[in-house]
Amino acid sequence: MKFFEQIAQSIVEKASAALDVSMSITDAKGTIIGCNNVDRLGSYHVVTEEVTKAGRSVIFTKENVAGRENVLPGVATPIRFQQQIIGVLGIIGEPDEVGKYVEFVRTHVEMLLQESFRTETFYLQMKTTELFIQHLIHFKEWDNEGTLQNYCEMSGFHFDRPRMCILIDIEALQTAKREKKAVRISQYDLFQIISNYLEDHAQDIISPINPGQWIVLKYIDHYDLSKARRQCEQALRALKKFLQNQNAPSYVSIAYGKSYEGFAGVSRSYQQALQTLSTGKQNKKSASGVYAFDDWTILLNALIQEIKPAFAETLADYVEKLLSHSNAPVLVESFLVYCEQGLNVSRAARKLFVHRNTLLYRLNQLNEILSIDTQSFEQSMLLYMALKQNKAMKQPMQVT
Template sequence: MKLFEQVAQPLVEQTSSLLGISLSITDEKGIIIGSDNKERIGTLHPVSSRVIEEGREVVFTKEQVDNLENVLPGIAAPIWFDHKVIGVLGIVGEPENVRRYVKFIRSHIEMFLRESFRTESELVQMKTTELFVQHLIHYRDWKDTSKLEEYCQLLGVHFNRPRVCLLIHVPALGELSSQEDPPLTQLQSLISHLFRESNEDIVCPVTQDQWAVFKLVDSKDEPKLKRTCDDAVSKLTAFLDREGVRGGVTIAYGKSYTGLEGAARSYQQAKKATKAGLRSDPEERVYSFDSWSILPDIFLEDIDLRFLEMFADDIRNIWEFPESDMLIETFIAYCESSMNVSKAARNLYIHRNTLMYRLNKISELSRIDPQSFEQCMVLYIALKKRERNPLFMKGSGKGLL
C-alpha cells in the first residue's frame, strides 16, 4: 500500500517524539518502513510475519530476542486496514511498561490511514471529474467519445436522463493576485450543497472563476430552476462577502438535454447566456439561455463577421462620414425604439426633426429605406457587430482590417 509507505516514517517520528518511546512500523512483507532509528529503515524485521499471520499482538521479552537479529524487546501489534493486516507496529521497551501505549498508537495509525485514504480518494475523484468535464465541454473536438464513456463508468454517472448545465461565475476570483488565497474548497462545498440533490449531479470548476453544474432535471423541476438559482446567488454572495471577496455572483443555465453531446450543448448555451446577460442586463444575476431578453444579444454574438463583409462596400460610407458616431448612435436608438421616430427622439433628448435629418443622412449614405424593417435589421446587426469588433471594416481597405 503506497500510502502506508508514505506516511509511516512521519507517523513514527511524530508519535515517538510526543510520547518519548521507541517505535517501528513494518509493511506486510516485514520490511521496516518507519523507525525512530533510521538505520533500521529498509531492513527485515523477521518476526513481523508471525504477527501478520496470527493477526494478534505478540510480546517479546529481552530473553526471547537475545538470539534474534534485528528484533528488540517490546510488543508487536498488527495494523488493520480494510479488514486485513497491512503491517506491524512495534513498540520497544519492557512489555509491561509499553503495553498501555499499544491500543492508543495503533488506533491513531489506523484512523490516520483511513482519513488519509479517504482524502486521497476524494482528490483522485475530483481530478477525474475535472478531466471528464474538460473533455465534455469540448465534446465537438473529440472524434472518439469512448474516453468520455470510460470516465462515466469511473465516476458512476449516466447521461441517459435529461441534464441541464448551470454556469456559476464569480468574476472577482479571476482578479485575485497570486498572494491571495481564495476560499475555493469552501465555495465548492457550498455550491455542491446548494445544487447536488443526486449522487449523479456533477459540480466542478472549469476556470479559476467559474464552476459548472451538470444537474439531473425532470420537466417538473425546470420551472423552479430560476428560483433555485436566485436563492443560490443570495447565499453565495453572502458567503463571499464574509470572506472578503467582492464583486457579486451570476448563474446562467442552458436547456436540458440527454446524452453527452446534449450536456456539452447545454454548457455552451450557459456560457453564451453568461456573456450576453452580463452585457445586456448587468444588474440581473440569473440568466437563462431561452430568455428573450438576452436572445438577441446571443444572436448577434453568433453572426459570422464574414457574412457582413459581403455587403461592407454598401455601408462603408457611414464609417467614413465625419460624424459617423452620432449617426450610428441615432440609428441604433431608432431601431431599439421599435422604429418609432417620436420615441427615439425622446430617448436621445433631441428634436424629432433632428432625428429625421440624421436618418435621411444614413439613408443617403447607405441607400437603405429607414421605413423598411428588413433593411434596418441588416444595418442594425452590422452596426452592433461593429461595436463589439472595432476592427471590423476599419480603415479604407476591404475586409476586417
C-alpha cells in the first residue's frame, strides 16, 4: 500500500517524540518502512511473519531475542486496515515499560491510515470527476457524447432533468497560479465547504475545473432560484472566512447560469455562468459577490461585451469625440446616472447632488457635441452602451 509507506516514517517520528520511545513499522512483507534508526529502513524484520500469524501482540524479552538478527526487545502488534493485517508496529524497550503505549499507538496508526486512504480516494475521484466535467462543459466543441454516456453509466449520474451550473472563483488561487506563489489551501477542505452549502441531492456534482475555480452542477427538481442565491451567499461567506483563517486573500466570486436538460444544456449553463462571472467581476462594486445570469444588469453588461469589433469602432468614434471635450468626465458621469435613473432628470439630479437645471445644461451640452437627443430612449441607450463598452475594454479580464 503506497500511502502506508508514505506516512509510516512520519508517524514514527511524531509518535516517538511525543512518548519518548523508539519504534518501528513494517509492511506486510516484513520490510521496515518507518524507524527511529534510519539505518534499519528497508531491512527485513523477521518477527513480522510471527506477529502476523499470531494475530495479536507479541512480547520480545532480552532473553528470547538473543541471537536473532535485527530483532530488539519490546512489544510488537499487528496493524489492521479494512479487516486485514497490513504490517506490524514495534515499540522498542523493556516490555513492562513500553507495553502501556502499544494499544494507543496502534489505534493512532490505524486512524491515520483510514484518514490517508480517504484523502487519497478523494483526490482520485476528483481527478476522474474533473476529466468528466471538462468533457461536459466543452460538449459542443469536443463532440463526445459517447464518452459522457459511458461515465454516466459507471457513476450513476443522470442528465434527463434540468441542471444549473454554479462557478466559484477563488482569487487567491488564481493569483498564486499567475505569480507562481505557494498557496497551501486543501482541495479537500474546499470541497467540504462547497458541498456543505451547495449540495442538496446525490446527483449534484462538485469538482475543481482549474487551479482557481470550482464548478457545481446542481440537479434541479422544482428548485427555488431564491434558495439557490441564498445558498450561494452562504457559501461565499463560509469560503471567505475559511480563506481568512488560512491567511489568504479572501476574494471569492460566485456566478450561476440558468437550468437546462441534457449534456448540451449543461454546457450552455456553464457558458452563461462563465460570462456572468466575467461581467460581474468587471463591474463589481466590492471584492466579492454573487452574480446571476438572469440579472438584467448582468445581461446588459454581457451584451455590451458582445458588441462586434466593427460596430464597436463606430461607437468609439462618438465616444472619443465626447471624451476629447474639456468637460468630458462630468458629462459622462451625468449622462450615465441620467440613464440609470430611467431618463428622469429630477431623480438623476438628486443622485448627482446638483440642481435640476445644472443637469439639463449638461445634457444640452451632450446634445450639441454628439447631435444626440438625450430625451430619446433609443438614442440614449445606444450612447450608454457605447460608454459602458469603452469602459469595459479598458478593464483587464479577470477570469482565466
